[in-house]
Amino acid sequence: xxxxxxxxxxxxxxxxxxxxxxxxxxxxxxxxxxxxxxxxxxxxxxxxxxxxxxxxxxxxxxxxxxxxxxxxxxxxxxxxxxxxxxxxxxxxxxxxxxxxxxxxxxxxxxxxxxxxxxxxxxxxxxxxxxxxxxxxxxxxxxxxxxxxxxxxxxxxxxxxxxxxxxxxx
Amino acid sequence: xxxxxxxxxxxxxxxxxxxxxxxxxxxxxxxxxxxxxxxxxxxxxxxxxxxxxxxxxxxxxxxxxxxxxxxxxxxxxxxxxxxxxxxxxxxxxxxxxxxxxxxxxxxxxxxxxxxxxxxxxxxxxxxxxxxxxxxxxxxxxxxxxxxxxxxxxxxxxxxxxxxxxxxxxxxxxxxxxxxxxxxxxxxxxxxxxxxxxxxxxxxxxxxxxxxxxxxxxxxxxxxxxxxxxxxxxxxxxxxxxxxxxxxxxxxxxxxxxxxxxxxxxxxxxxxxxxxxxxxxxxxxxxxxxxxxxxxxxxxxxxxxxxxxxxxxxxxxxxxxxxxxxxxxxxxxxxxxxxxxxxxxxxxxxxxxxxxxxxxxxxxxxxxxxxxxxxxxxxxxxxxxxxxxxxxxxxxxxxxxxxxxxxxxxxxxxxxxxxxxxxxxxxxxxxxxxxxxxxxxxxxxxxxxxxxxxxxxxxxxxxx
Numbered sequence: 001x002x003x004x005x006x007x008x009x010x011x012x013x014x015x016x017x018x019x020x021x022x023x024x025x026x027x028x029x030x031x032x033x034x035x036x037x038x039x040x041x042x043x044x045x046x047x048x049x050x051x052x053x054x055x056x057x058x059x060x061x062x063x064x065x066x067x068x069x070x071x072x073x074x075x076x077x078x079x080x081x082x083x084x085x086x087x088x089x090x091x092x093x094x095x096x097x098x099x100x101x102x103x104x105x106x107x108x109x110x111x112x113x114x115x116x117x118x119x120x121x122x123x124x125x126x127x128x129x130x131x132x133x134x135x136x137x138x139x140x141x142x143x144x145x146x147x148x149x150x151x152x153x154x155x156x157x158x159x160x161x162x163x164x165x166x167x168x169x
Numbered sequence: 170x171x172x173x174x175x176x177x178x179x180x181x182x183x184x185x186x187x188x189x190x191x192x193x194x195x196x197x198x199x200x201x202x203x204x205x206x207x208x209x210x211x212x213x214x215x216x217x218x219x220x221x222x223x224x225x226x227x228x229x230x231x232x233x234x235x236x237x238x239x240x241x242x243x244x245x246x247x248x249x250x251x252x253x254x255x256x257x258x259x260x261x262x263x264x265x266x267x268x269x270x271x272x273x274x275x276x277x278x279x280x281x282x283x284x285x286x287x288x289x290x291x292x293x294x295x296x297x298x299x300x301x302x303x304x305x306x307x308x309x310x311x312x313x314x315x316x317x318x319x320x321x322x323x324x325x326x327x328x329x330x331x332x333x334x335x336x337x338x339x340x341x342x343x344x345x346x347x348x349x350x351x352x353x354x355x356x357x358x359x360x361x362x363x364x365x366x367x368x369x370x371x372x373x374x375x376x377x378x379x380x381x382x383x384x385x386x387x388x389x390x391x392x393x394x395x396x397x398x399x400x401x402x403x404x405x406x407x408x409x410x411x412x413x414x415x416x417x418x419x420x421x422x423x424x425x426x427x428x429x430x431x432x433x434x435x436x437x438x439x440x441x442x443x444x445x446x447x448x449x450x451x452x453x454x455x456x457x458x459x460x461x462x463x464x465x466x467x468x469x470x471x472x473x474x475x476x477x478x479x480x481x482x483x484x485x486x487x488x489x490x491x492x493x494x495x496x497x498x499x500x501x502x503x504x505x506x507x508x509x510x511x512x513x514x515x516x517x518x519x520x521x522x523x524x525x526x527x528x529x530x531x532x533x534x535x536x537x538x539x540x541x542x543x544x545x546x547x548x549x550x551x552x553x554x555x556x557x558x559x560x561x562x563x564x565x566x567x568x569x570x571x572x573x574x575x576x577x578x579x580x581x582x583x584x585x586x587x588x589x590x591x592x593x594x595x596x597x598x599x600x601x602x603x604x605x606x607x608x609x610x611x612x613x614x615x616x617x618x619x620x621x622x623x624x625x626x627x628x629x630x631x632x
Binding site: 040041042072075091095096097098099100101111112113114115127128130 | 346349350352353354356367368370371372378467468469470471472473474487488491492566627628
């Protein structure tokens with residue numbers, strides 16, 4: 001079929017309908033991308049109920065002052081400072097996420113990846129780590145230390161209020 | 170009109186074999202005078218991809234060093250071995266490692282296939298990097314090849330990502346911690362880095378979702394991207410009229426000169442390069458096994474934990490700069506500079522000349538030597554002497570390890586650039602090349618330091 005050339009510019013209706021199709025196509029594309037992104041968004045991890053996130057660490061007496069105990073399952077360290085206060089620290093280096101081991105001889109957490117070091121309170125002794133180790137909420141009920149590993153608490157510095165003390169009998 | 174098939178006396182006499190053959194390739198029956206068996210068929214097939222004739226000058230091996238062709242061969246070897254590996258590999262954290270051990274110990278040629286995939290992947294990175302250097306140093310990015318430079322850069326990033334996503338799949342200690350660190354870097358990215366990290370890991374920790382993400386990206390998304398980008402890359406080479414014309418520094422821009430048929434002149438050379446390369450990789454894969462360390466243990470980071478070798482330059486920068494600078498500001502600046510190279514205004518261009526001109530060669534050498542001296546000095550100074558935190562207490566590390574050192578380095582390069590420009594009366598092409606060579610040398614030295622001179626706890630050490 002031959003296209004008829006007229007003196008008039010392309011009819012405004014045709015123009016309008018062309019733009020309408022273009023617009024609808026764009027909307028469909030945006031919807032598609034949105035759908036894919038929503039589909040790919042990480043959902044709730046399997047078995048992530050509240051049950052099991054609170055770890056019973058043990059009786060208060062089990063932990064000597066100025067000691068660090070590793071909990072492999074809960075992925076945290078339970079630290080008891082010299083004054084008897086409890087602190088649960090994440091074992092993840094705040095620099096790039098390596099697992100930091102506790103070096104008992106030098107009384108520090110030393111990251112093997114990029115050489116960051118933290119003291120027993122989780123504070124940075126040597127960079128490149130930008131902030132102290134993350135902490136977990138500690139509670140003491142009936143003389144048993146419990147750690148809630150659900151959410152790590154990001155801190156910019158160590159605060160005395162973060163320590164949890166057993167009730168004096 | 171041809172008579173009906175039953176009445177065709179020629180067809181009657183043909184063997185069944187021939188008749189089937191002609192039914193597959195009708196051209197052979199129609200033009201018997203042109204056909205020389207399979208050769209004709211393959212020749213016409215090749216001419217769908219390659220031009221009929223090529224300028225003789227561009228056949229010179231020292232123009233391309235066969236690097237682009239090698240990259241294509243490696244990509245196809247990777248796709249081939251990758252498909253085979255897919256039959257043996259199980260992308261689940263509990264089983265991935267064991268499936269690879271099984272592949273290596275129980276499957277006939279399993280170790281060999283994995284080795285070929287591993288070495289081809291590593292070699293591909295080297296080859297595409299050298300190809301990138303070749304294109305830069307022969308000025309093959311000037312118009313009309315400007316946008317193909319961008320395609321090339323995109324392909325390079327895609328290849329880098331392919332290597333990186335493949336790195337996690339064995340699920341050994343090496344893989345697990347390298348990916349922990351590399352995805353950990355995203356946390357420092359401004360504008361949604363944490364979200365991207367969450368997405369790529371499929372959660373907060375590296376686990377089953379991470380592996381399944383990486384597996385899908387590595388085995389489907391990225392190969393698809395590479396193939397599509399490759400098609401565009403080659404098409405643009407054809408559109409630019411083939412390769413850049415090689416010439417000496419003092420020659421005038423040559424015409425196309427004499428042309429020769431692609432078959433056999435170009436094809437033969439390409440086949441030789443491909444066969445030598447494949448033979449080399451086979452030998453390498455028989456002699457050297459791809460590394461496989463102990464199964465991933467999330468509770469134990471090995472000391473030292475290093476990134477894959479191609480990220481060592483960035484890892485080394487990470488030891489000197491604030492993460493925001495080492496991982497985003499500096500790479501972003503590098504990428505911007507690379508993208509803008511073909512779009513700068515050059516009063517005159519010299520495509521086809523190695524290192525622009527004789528003056529350009531001398532200046533490039535000066536840039537390389539300067540980089541060779543300045544970079545180790547910088548590393549040593551930062552490691553043992555400079556301690557900004559002690560000198561200026563209370564300074565934020567974003568300033569002390571980011572803005573200030575970067576500004577000092579850029580100022581130094583600017584000074585170097587101005588002095589050299591005035592001293593040599595150099596053109597823009599020559600100065601751009603010199604600065605490029607300086608940063609290239611610096612990056613290579615950072616990479617070498619990261620690979621061989623970093624020991625326990627990332628302290629400087631002899632290899």
